[in-house]
Amino acid sequence: MRVDGYTKTIGLIGNPVEHTLSPIIHNGISERMDFSETIPNRKGNGSRSVYLPFQVQAEELQDAVKGAYALGVQGLNVTVPYKQLVMEYIEETDEAAAGIGAVNTLVRIQNGHGFRGYNTDWEGLRCQLQDDGISLKGKTVVILGAGGAARAVLYLCLTEAAEKVYILNRTLERAKELALEFGQMGRILPMKLQDAGRIEDTDLVVFQATSIGLYPNVKDVVLEEEAFYSRIAVGIDLIYNPAETRFMQLVEAGGGKAFNALKMLLYQGIRAYELWFDLKVPEAVASEILQELKARLYAGYRENLILIGFMGSGKTTVGRLLADRMDMEFLDTDALLEEKTGKTISEIFAAQGEEEFRRLETELLRELQGHLRNTVLSTGGGMPLREENAGLLKQLGKVVYMSASPEEIYSRLKDQDDRPLLQVEDPLGRIRSLMEERKSRYEAACDFALDTGGEAPGMLVERITKDMRQ
Numbered sequence: 001m002r003v004d005g006y007t008k009t010i011g012l013i014g015n016p017v018e019h020t021l022s023p024i025i026h027n028g029i030s031e032r033m034d035f036s037e038t039i040p041n042r043k044g045n046g047s048r049s050v051y052l053p054f055q056v057q058a059e060e061l062q063d064a065v066k067g068a069y070a071l072g073v074q075g076l077n078v079t080v081p082y083k084q085l086v087m088e089y090i091e092e093t094d095e096a097a098a099g100i101g102a103v104n105t106l107v108r109i110q111n112g113h114g115f116r117g118y119n120t121d122w123e124g125l126r127c128q129l130q131d132d133g134i135s136l137k138g139k140t141v142v143i144l145g146a147g148g149a150a151r152a153v154l155y156l157c158l159t160e161a162a163e164k165v166y167i168l169n170r171t172l173e174r175a176k177e178l179a180l181e182f183g184q185m186g187r188i189l190p191m192k193l194q195d196a197g198r199i200e201d202t203d204l205v206v207f208q209a210t211s212i213g214l215y216p217n218v219k220d221v222v223l224e225e226e227a228f229y230s231r232i233a234v235g236i237d238l239i240y241n242p243a244e245t246r247f248m249q250l251v252e253a254g255g256g257k258a259f260n261a262l263k264m265l266l267y268q269g270i271r272a273y274e275l276w277f278d279l280k281v282p283e284a285v286a287s288e289i290l291q292e293l294k295a296r297l298y299a300g301y302r303e304n305l306i307l308i309g310f311m312g313s314g315k316t317t318v319g320r321l322l323a324d325r326m327d328m329e330f331l332d333t334d335a336l337l338e339e340k341t342g343k344t345i346s347e348i349f350a351a352q353g354e355e356e357f358r359r360l361e362t363e364l365l366r367e368l369q370g371h372l373r374n375t376v377l378s379t380g381g382g383m384p385l386r387e388e389n390a391g392l393l394k395q396l397g398k399v400v401y402m403s404a405s406p407e408e409i410y411s412r413l414k415d416q417d418d419r420p421l422l423q424v425e426d427p428l429g430r431i432r433s434l435m436e437e438r439k440s441r442y443e444a445a446c447d448f449a450l451d452t453g454g455e456a457p458g459m460l461v462e463r464i465t466k467d468m469r470q
């Protein structure tokens with residue numbers, strides 16, 4: 001980053017600010033976008049802006065805002081605990097921020113004095129919902145929590161024409177106050193958290209907007225009730241660290257789709273930058289910054305991950321989910337071989353035999369060396385049987401052995417007729433003997449083993465990513 005006389009200062013005020021990810025977003029935009037034409041007669045090629053976190057004490061908040069203006073600061077983000085308090089020290093407030101009752105972005109007023117306050121949290125969430133194909137129109141929404149973030153979520157729900165919004169909070173009074181403040185009693189229904197079981201609506205969209213489940217307390221969840229989770233169609237956790245919270249796992253276990261809100265963080269930042277500099281941040285820049293946020297947050301996730309294990313151990317299902325969650329590519333060696341040979345696996349087995357199939361697998365692994373980046377690779381069940389393959393797999397990435405009992409494998413595969421090795425009279429017996437033969441090979445070939453023991457794919461993804469961090 002080059003700072004010259006034209007470089008504008010932007011930043012964050014809050015307390016604490018040490019763990020903020022916002023510099024990645026804002027300095028990332030500045031580094032990636034060419035602003036040379038936006039300032040006529042500019043000499044040199046300094047950065048458009050530099051973003052700095054400022055830790056501010058509550059009693060100095062007013063001075064900090066005044067001082068920032070006096071210093072020519074172009075704009076500020078505001079974080080906990082000042083999103084409401086700061087409204088006392090600014091000249092104007094945008095309509096949405098006034099409706100939400102909180103400001104997270106201050107923009108220098110052009111040809112005037114002081115700052116105008118905006119709330120880009122709700123817009124960030126709106127962009128995320130668009131990205132993830134989630135509509136709130138006509139839906140029954142549940143917001144867990146009634147704090148600052150819940151306000152932005154509630155505003156979005158009303159703007160996007162949700163039919164009914166339950167606010168479930170530990171402190172009922174706070175939920176009631178929020179409902180009253182938004183003035184739509186009847187449409188907004190405050191409830192105590194533990195009354196979640198009384199909600200009878202189905203196809204719910206649920207926002208988890210409490211601070212429960214945040215890293216490092218990743219096992220915590222604000223509600224456990226299975227009946228509640230079975231009514232959820234989509235669950236969005238505003239927490240993005242860990243990548244998959246316990247809330248998200250429970251949503252998935254109940255049959256719903258689950259998302260974290262890292263994109264909300266990204267888009268609220270992008271929207272703030274657009275307001276500060278009156279420009280549009282290109283999608284390609286947004287997507288690069290999202291990658292960078294993930295790399296920073298979910299350290300250790302970026303290398304290739306190789307899943308091995310017996311057929312039916314969940315390599316494909318878990319692998320796809322993992323790739324999706326971590327924004328990695330998903331590849332499957334069987335699918336790659338079918339593509340390469342133009343034949344199905346069964347056809348290769350029938351026409352050329354198992355030995356030739358294993359040779360083709362080895363050939364494929366050699367071809368993949370040096371070409372896999374940020375990929376989850378699911379492998380055929382017999383892949384590590386050749387000693388040579390075991391070595392090649394380790395060179396490709398971290399190898400995870402997914403194990404399951406013969407009975408579980410059998411129950412998953414018994415209705416499939418495309419498994420050449422199981423076309424026998426006693427498939428369970430065959431699974432048992434093959435697994436016995438292969439177990440030591442799998443164990444020798446892996447970096448770590450994962451007993452899938454009847455767990456939901458979402459839980460397994462969380463366990464794999466946790467193991468990778470160690």
Ligand code: NDP
Pocket residue numbers: 080121124144145146147148149150169170171174209210211212214222238239240261262264265266268
């Ligand atoms: P607040 O402190 O304003 O609110 C916290 C909420 O959590 C309240 O509803 C509180 O309930 C509830 N809560 C706290 N402890 C418990 C508990 N032990 N049991 C039940 N409920 C509890 O926080 P914010 O609203 O600012 O933030 C909430 C979460 O959203 C945070 O984790 C934050 O990181 C995340 N967030 C994410 C954003 C993103 O961009 N993705 C943006 C903003 C926030 P009560 O009223 O009873 O105290």
